[in-house]
Amino acid sequence: MPFQPDFAFLDKASDFFHTLQDTITTGLEEVESEFAAKKSSEAAVFHQDLWDHGDSSGIITGGGGRTRVIQNGALLEKGGVNVSDVMGTFPEDFASTMPGSSPHFRASGISLVIHPFHPLVPTVHANFRFIARLRAPETGADVESMWFGGGADLTPYYLYKEDAIHFHTTFQEVCDKHRDVVDYQELKEHCDRYFYLKHRGESRGIGGIFYDYKQDMPERMLEFTRDAGSAFLNSYVPIVRRRMIEDYTAQQKEFQLWRRGRYVEFNLIYDRGTLFGLKTGGRIESILMSLPMHVMWKYDYNPDPGSPEAALLEVLKNPVDWHKA
Amino acid sequence: MPFQPDFAFLDKASDFFHTLQDTITTGLEEVESEFAAKKSSEAAVFHQDLWDHGDSSGIITGGGGRTRVIQNGALLEKGGVNVSDVMGTFPEDFASTMPGSSPHFRASGISLVIHPFHPLVPTVHANFRFIARLRAPETGADVESMWFGGGADLTPYYLYKEDAIHFHTTFQEVCDKHRDVVDYQELKEHCDRYFYLKHRGESRGIGGIFYDYKQDMPERMLEFTRDAGSAFLNSYVPIVRRRMIEDYTAQQKEFQLWRRGRYVEFNLIYDRGTLFGLKTGGRIESILMSLPMHVMWKYDYNPDPGSPEAALLEVLKNPVDWHKA
Numbered sequence: 001m002p003f004q005p006d007f008a009f010l011d012k013a014s015d016f017f018h019t020l021q022d023t024i025t026t027g028l029e030e031v032e033s034e035f036a037a038k039k040s041s042e043a044a045v046f047h048q049d050l051w052d053h054g055d056s057s058g059i060i061t062g063g064g065g066r067t068r069v070i071q072n073g074a075l076l077e078k079g080g081v082n083v084s085d086v087m088g089t090f091p092e093d094f095a096s097t098m099p100g101s102s103p104h105f106r107a108s109g110i111s112l113v114i115h116p117f118h119p120l121v122p123t124v125h126a127n128f129r130f131i132a133r134l135r136a137p138e139t140g141a142d143v144e145s146m147w148f149g150g151g152a153d154l155t156p157y158y159l160y161k162e163d164a165i166h167f168h169t170t171f172q173e174v175c176d177k178h179r180d181v182v183d184y185q186e187l188k189e190h191c192d193r194y195f196y197l198k199h200r201g202e203s204r205g206i207g208g209i210f211y212d213y214k215q216d217m218p219e220r221m222l223e224f225t226r227d228a229g230s231a232f233l234n235s236y237v238p239i240v241r242r243r244m245i246e247d248y249t250a251q252q253k254e255f256q257l258w259r260r261g262r263y264v265e266f267n268l269i270y271d272r273g274t275l276f277g278l279k280t281g282g283r284i285e286s287i288l289m290s291l292p293m294h295v296m297w298k299y300d301y302n303p304d305p306g307s308p309e310a311a312l313l314e315v316l317k318n319p320v321d322w323h324k325a
Numbered sequence: 326m327p328f329q330p331d332f333a334f335l336d337k338a339s340d341f342f343h344t345l346q347d348t349i350t351t352g353l354e355e356v357e358s359e360f361a362a363k364k365s366s367e368a369a370v371f372h373q374d375l376w377d378h379g380d381s382s383g384i385i386t387g388g389g390g391r392t393r394v395i396q397n398g399a400l401l402e403k404g405g406v407n408v409s410d411v412m413g414t415f416p417e418d419f420a421s422t423m424p425g426s427s428p429h430f431r432a433s434g435i436s437l438v439i440h441p442f443h444p445l446v447p448t449v450h451a452n453f454r455f456i457a458r459l460r461a462p463e464t465g466a467d468v469e470s471m472w473f474g475g476g477a478d479l480t481p482y483y484l485y486k487e488d489a490i491h492f493h494t495t496f497q498e499v500c501d502k503h504r505d506v507v508d509y510q511e512l513k514e515h516c517d518r519y520f521y522l523k524h525r526g527e528s529r530g531i532g533g534i535f536y537d538y539k540q541d542m543p544e545r546m547l548e549f550t551r552d553a554g555s556a557f558l559n560s561y562v563p564i565v566r567r568r569m570i571e572d573y574t575a576q577q578k579e580f581q582l583w584r585r586g587r588y589v590e591f592n593l594i595y596d597r598g599t600l601f602g603l604k605t606g607g608r609i610e611s612i613l614m615s616l617p618m619h620v621m622w623k624y625d626y627n628p629d630p631g632s633p634e635a636a637l638l639e640v641l642k643n644p645v646d647w648h649k650a
Binding site: 291 | 394618
């Protein structure tokens with residue numbers, strides 16, 4: 001008989017997300033502190049807010065979250081690394097869009113977005129989560145079905161081929177260790193499809209991996225999710241260290257502010273997690289921590305042909321197989 | 326027999342929108358130039374882009390628009406005053422949400438958003454438009470049904486009671502002249518309901534008027550629309566002149582940047598016109614001219630109790646009957 005996930009298994013997955021939050025915030029504070037020391041300025045640290053279910057919609061009825069946000073750092077202009085573990089009852093229209101039948105659910109995950117001040121350092125996003133349908137609303141209730149979802153994607157403002165290759169191959173290596181449950185090429189293509197601004201005809205960034213509704217072999221999916229989550233710092237921090245020591249121009253900074261507008265457009269118009277959170281009475285400030293601090297919308301801006309800015313746009317319109325590049 | 330609108334009537338309405346665009350851009354350039362002279366800096370002028378129907382969706386098959394955008398002015402940081410007059414065929418899901426049955430349509434209107442640099446000068450939005458269903462796709466085809474829509478609303482960053490009263494009473498006076506077709510109180514309440522950010526529990530600003538699907542008495546509705554559109558400069562420019570000569574602090578400027586985030590949230594998450602434009606292959610840069618130049622999202626920002634910033638938020642959570650204030 002195949003493994004049947006129970007509440008203890010969900011606890012184990014949720015514990016992992018919480019531990020990963022500690023690891024990631026510590027790792028990011030280290031590089032922030034290193035950069036601040038170099039600039040003889042003060043390093044920012046993550047500020048923590050604990051919250052519990054008192055949402056206004058009545059959908060979430062138990063559990064809560066641990067939001068950690070960093071702002072106005074020397075290196076990290078704004079970022080959040082949030083975990084939550086909540087229980088509740090799906091609204092009918094939402095329930096029918098997902099596998100299983102019981103309206104009672106438990107959902108837990110980690111979600112992070114980092115917007116560095118420095119325009120040569122890319123923005124990054126990752127999240128790892130599970131949703132389980134429970135046979136009854138109580139804690140410890142039987143698990144009817146569950147699935148994992150998540151991924152990580154990179155949004156550079158200036159394109160460095162070696163950075164794109166590093167980010168993709170880090171996650172490709174993780175996927176290759178778990179070929180029985182995931183296929184890198186599939187997850188990479190899913191990521192390209194998901195983080196796409198239809199109205200602009202552009203990808204949000206240079207992609208990464210994305211997966212959802214992974215119901216088969218939950219034990220193995222948790223192992224994959226652990227390895228993918230644990231690879232996050234290695235996928236990103238080496239890129240940060242390489243780029244943060246470079247000089248940049250005011251024009252590059254302006255280009256970054258302008259590109260951040262696209263990030264906002266994606267998150268507010270398309271991102272399923274953001275829109276679901278806003279509609280279901282989630283904690284707004286935790287959800288919208290994903291938006292950059294400073295953003296600019298300039299009318300009909302177009303980079304000069306042949307410029308590094310134009311080269312980035314070219315790649316955003318035509319996704320690349322970075323692991324083969 | 327009641328008046329039946331024909332194509333010549335649609336032309337007349339569209340001509341009015343074009344003339345109004347001239348009047349409004351001229352009026353705004355005057356106040357921009359006056360302010361620039363005072364600051365001994367250069368005045369910005371509206372830049373014009375003409376575009377025609379070549380949209381990617383195949384929905385719009387004829388006509389075009391005249392986009393006018395001003396940027397980086399001494400007073401007007403970013404603004405657009407756009408007109409368009411297009412013909413096409415509604416997609417099925419959209420067609421069924423509106424009065425009438427023919428899929429062929431002509432739509433024309435003026436839409437404007439002005440974001441001043443100065444934080445004591447409010448942001449303003451107005452638009453006036455008609456949509457007509459045509460019995461056949463050709464120019465000059467019979468009009469099956471038509472309706473007017475539009476309105477104007479003010480988004481101050483700092484609340485001056487006299488400004489709010491001035492803006493509302495200007496449009497109240499227009500409505501009162503056309504009591505057979507509109508009721509100010511109804512349009513004011515419609516505006517409060519429409520420009521509402523559910524996820525924030527806040528109005529976008531202090532309201533104004535809003536109307537839609539006005540099918541009865543099209544001749545009278547055009548007269549009302551003319552008077553409302555023609556009142557725009559009077560509703561707004563006196564407020565601009567009063568506030569632009571005041572000094573402001575860096576903190577007030579920061580509050581403005583933060584509040585602008587709400588403007589972006591409304592336009593990208595809720596605004597029907599914006600979302601319809603993005604989904605149907607409208608000219609993206611004309612549609613998104615409504616977004617401010619510089620915007621800030623700061624985590625969990627809350628103004629000090631008793632501050633002017635807190636007073637504004639209080640009013641945004643509890644709309645006021647300004648014409649009775």
